[in-house]
Amino acid sequence: MVKFFAEYVNAGFPSPADDFQEDDIRLDDYLVQNRPATFIVRVKGESMMGAGIFDGDLLVVDRSIEARHNHVILGCLNGEFTVKRLWRKESRIWLKAENPGYKAVEITEGMDFRIWGVVTFSIRHHQLFKK
Template sequence: MTHDTILAAHPAPPALGLPYPLALGRAGISGFPSPAQDYEDRTLDLNERLVKKPSSTFFMSITGDSMVALGINEGDLLLVDRSVDPRPGHIIVAMVDGEITVKRLELRGERHFLCSGNPRYAPMPLAALECQVWGVVRSVIHEYNV
């Protein structure tokens, strides 16, 4: 899996509140509540929700199919945090033998591997690679064609 573009997160993103309805079921209420009642004073700022440390966060778009089984598809946008220490199970962005790649870090026995989410690609033993971890994927943004 390779990248199309890498963009740094804005160091102080402006607040952008989007409607964020409180989705709760109601029981035992008679009458008909206002449809707009759930929208009152609730907003969601995606920067606040997804970007934990703006100075160490970047975005990148994806090409390739090596991570499809893990929910990362061609054209998706990844939010990557450089401040997170990678651990087994994390999906990481790394420079491997001079190429940027996205893989899951796995511990198998005593050895670390970079594994794809596609059975067509074999796990790569980390000890055999020249690898520099750039960050841990915190979020995947997938847009549907509508």
């Protein structure tokens, strides 16, 4: 359990928040809506930086959410997992990166593609070092 402060905190000048302390909060209660369908993966790479997803981040993925146009998804393309934005137009599907250095991939007949789930949260370690 972690202490939860209901008051929003300014990103500028800090204010004492002890007066607003509420109950403990379990982060999995906040991050997980459907426990049996949810899992966490660690990101490797820089293709989703524009969506605020960075190398080393943890992603909460929910398999029970129906993936729709513009959702960030975890997919499996030709046997390799990838995190991309799902882009649909008419009957065509693309996996779009959120980094201009990466091209979108159109899903075409003959490709083995499955959506494993929708990314619902990302968790980032804000220290200056990596373990």
